[in-house]
Amino acid sequence: MRVALIQMPVTAEKDINIKTACRKIREAAENGADFAVLPEMFCCPYENSCFRAYGEEADGPAQQALSALASELGIYIVGGSLPELADGNVYNTSYVYGRQGELLAKHRKAHLFDIDVAGGQRFRESDTLSPGNAITTFETEFGTMGLCICFDLRFEELARCMCLRGAKVIFVPAAFNMTTGPAHWELLFRQRAVDNQCFTVGVSPARDELASYVAYGNSIAVDPWGTVLCRAGGEEDTLYADLDVARLEAVRAQLPILSARRTDLYEVRET
Numbered sequence: 001m002r003v004a005l006i007q008m009p010v011t012a013e014k015d016i017n018i019k020t021a022c023r024k025i026r027e028a029a030e031n032g033a034d035f036a037v038l039p040e041m042f043c044c045p046y047e048n049s050c051f052r053a054y055g056e057e058a059d060g061p062a063q064q065a066l067s068a069l070a071s072e073l074g075i076y077i078v079g080g081s082l083p084e085l086a087d088g089n090v091y092n093t094s095y096v097y098g099r100q101g102e103l104l105a106k107h108r109k110a111h112l113f114d115i116d117v118a119g120g121q122r123f124r125e126s127d128t129l130s131p132g133n134a135i136t137t138f139e140t141e142f143g144t145m146g147l148c149i150c151f152d153l154r155f156e157e158l159a160r161c162m163c164l165r166g167a168k169v170i171f172v173p174a175a176f177n178m179t180t181g182p183a184h185w186e187l188l189f190r191q192r193a194v195d196n197q198c199f200t201v202g203v204s205p206a207r208d209e210l211a212s213y214v215a216y217g218n219s220i221a222v223d224p225w226g227t228v229l230c231r232a233g234g235e236e237d238t239l240y241a242d243l244d245v246a247r248l249e250a251v252r253a254q255l256p257i258l259s260a261r262r263t264d265l266y267e268v269r270e271t
Contacts, residue, residue: 001142003035003169004028005219005239007232009206010042014054017043018065021080024238025066029073031240034142038080039205039219040150040173041092046205046213048128052090055083063095071101076140080173080203081109081149089130094149094173096138104139108132109149110158125151135161142245143168146198150174153188153202156195163196163258168248172202181216186228193222197252199243207234224251 006024010017021038028036040046043062044054056062062082070077077097084093092109110132112125135158136147146162146169153159153172162170170192176185185202193200200222207217217234221241230239252258 001034001169001243001245002032003037003201003221003241003243004031004033005201005203005221005230005232005241006036006038007204007206007217007219007235007237007239008039008042009208009236010039010045012045014043014062018062022065022069025069025075025077026073028238028240029075033075033240035076035078035171037078037171037201037203038173039203039215040081040175041083042080042173042205043082045211046175046215048125051083051092051128052085055085055090057085066095067097067101067103069101070097070099074099076104078147078171078173078203083129084108090128091132092125092129092149093132094147096145096147096171098140105136105147107134107136107147107149109152110134111151111155113151135165137162137165137167146170148172150176153192153200154184156192159192159196159198163198167196167198168245169199169201169243170196172200174202174204175213176204176216176218178214178216181218185216185218186220186231189220189222190226190228193224194226195257197224197255197257198248199223201241204232206236224248 025036079095081094084091096105144166146167205215219232221229
């Protein structure tokens with residue numbers, strides 16, 4: 001399966017961002033991609049003050065555009081994420097569309113990005129956003145896929161639950177910053193891939209040094225052995241990763257971690 005990692009710029013104009021995403025998805029389809037993956041908050045500046053203003057309810061304009069394009073091109077689209085408005089709340093939500101434009105999955109970011117690093121980044125998504133409460137997987141002709149958003153990746157138990165459901169690839173729209181990105185970005189994607197013997201795919205917005213929140217970029221794909229298949233820099237770019245499912249099965253056969261898991265050791269016992 002060929003995956004296009006679309007590291008696109010995000011502007012203050014939602015319509016321009018949607019048009020940019022659609023243009024790059026068309027290019028990905030022309031280059032043989034089965035999946036096109038967009039970054040976290042691909043149509044909205046990554047600022048608390050923007051999330052509700054840029055948000056949309058079910059079948060909003062960004063969702064309609066991605067669904068229609070998936071159907072037209074016959075491609076899977078992992079629609080990064082966007083602010084979802086529902087029941088008075090705002091969620092950081094990723095929508096996945098199948099080859100016929102059908103909604104295959106919707107993941108609301110479960111672990112909100114609330115950090116305060118001394119001498120570095122401070123940000124509190126919970127000031128505006130509400131958390132999701134689901135583990136998200138979906139089915140394709142290539143097998144089961146997993147989906148989470150950015151800060152979710154730091155929680156190994158979420159990745160393990162997706163892989164215990166059969167996930168072969170974990171897609172992660174993300175926007176690490178210039179503090180956490182250099183320290184942990186590659187480490188986390190390689191760690192989750194090795195821990196769970198799966199492919200991991202992380203897609204970030206392109207870096208904008210003038211933005212209030214500067215994304216690290218460095219979109220990345222990693223194989224089940226921990227090998228980095230491709231990695232961008234900070235600039236606008238589209239990368240292509242060919243993920244060989246046979247490689248995954250070979251690694252799992254050589255090191256049968258998932259099948260050898262001792263569930264009896266991890267049962268919760270009353271004391």
